[in-house]
Amino acid sequence: MKKNIFNIVILMIIIPLIVYSNSMGDQMRKGSPNSIKIELDFVSVSMSNYNPEKNDSIPENITFFFRIFNTIERKWAIGSYMQLDYMSTPDSSKPIWGGFYMVHGMDTIALGSRSWIKIYGNNIRCIDDSAQISGSILNQWNDPSTRCFFDKLEKNKKRYREYITDYIRNSQFIYIPIAKDYDNSIRVLKRIPSNVPVDSVMREIIYPDTLVQVDKSNFYPIFISDLFHYEREISYSDVMCVYPDTAYWYVKLRPEKGME
Numbered sequence: 001m002k003k004n005i006f007n008i009v010i011l012m013i014i015i016p017l018i019v020y021s022n023s024m025g026d027q028m029r030k031g032s033p034n035s036i037k038i039e040l041d042f043v044s045v046s047m048s049n050y051n052p053e054k055n056d057s058i059p060e061n062i063t064f065f066f067r068i069f070n071t072i073e074r075k076w077a078i079g080s081y082m083q084l085d086y087m088s089t090p091d092s093s094k095p096i097w098g099g100f101y102m103v104h105g106m107d108t109i110a111l112g113s114r115s116w117i118k119i120y121g122n123n124i125r126c127i128d129d130s131a132q133i134s135g136s137i138l139n140q141w142n143d144p145s146t147r148c149f150f151d152k153l154e155k156n157k158k159r160y161r162e163y164i165t166d167y168i169r170n171s172q173f174i175y176i177p178i179a180k181d182y183d184n185s186i187r188v189l190k191r192i193p194s195n196v197p198v199d200s201v202m203r204e205i206i207y208p209d210t211l212v213q214v215d216k217s218n219f220y221p222i223f224i225s226d227l228f229h230y231e232r233e234i235s236y237s238d239v240m241c242v243y244p245d246t247a248y249w250y251v252k253l254r255p256e257k258g259m260e
Helices: 002-028 144-155 157-169 179-189 198-204
Strands: 036-047 059-070 076-082 098-104 107-111 113-120 130-138 172-177 220-226 234-242 247-257
Touching: 059 098, 059 157, 059 172, 076 098, 076 130, 076 179, 098 130, 107 130, 107 144, 113 130, 113 179, 130 144, 144 157, 157 220, 157 234, 157 247, 172 179, 179 198
Parallel strands: 036 220
Antiparallel strands: 036 059, 059 130, 076 113, 098 107, 098 172, 220 234, 234 247
16 A cells, blocks of 8 residues: 555656746747657666575666766757655755656656756867766665565566566656756756746757657667675676667676675
């Protein structure tokens, strides 16, 4: 029941953001189409004590690395600064610009991120057409959806690699921008007066203006390693190679010296 209530609360937060982003996007697309594309680049799974022969531990954190592309030659901005501390009240006065979410069935999990807004393509001779932002799930978080996810991993730790892979492959990832945060931050960074219309700001610098669904149709690897490998004499690592229609392990069972 608590988990369902939490998911309802998450959706109550997300839906207004989508509506707000869409309404702002309608204004901004009059002057510029949304050219921001996002792909899942790779996934890093950090285990507390990784030994692929024993399968006796679960992840401490899972980090998703997203590649963001700009498809037109113009200055552009991207950011996501979601500090997820479920024991404290979020500070609504601080901009977050946008957030990544993993949606799997009835589960909606927010991904923590600390990527301050950055403007790309300042050198007109060398336009930056891509950037990378990461979003993480930590085992120490106590919100119901995250706890449910890690509880499932605990129950499936003897086959956690297959479980994690299936979960990610059957999940949707979305990025929900907060148009007001982008608008305010870019005005400050570029010294654009507050009385200048939004579409004028968009002609100066483009940014995500509507919900963006992350593309997972290309190959991406899932790296699994020991979180504390630098403290251990021997550590292990594996790689899952994920394609649209299949996935297989590139197994690295050979021990690696942690201090090398």
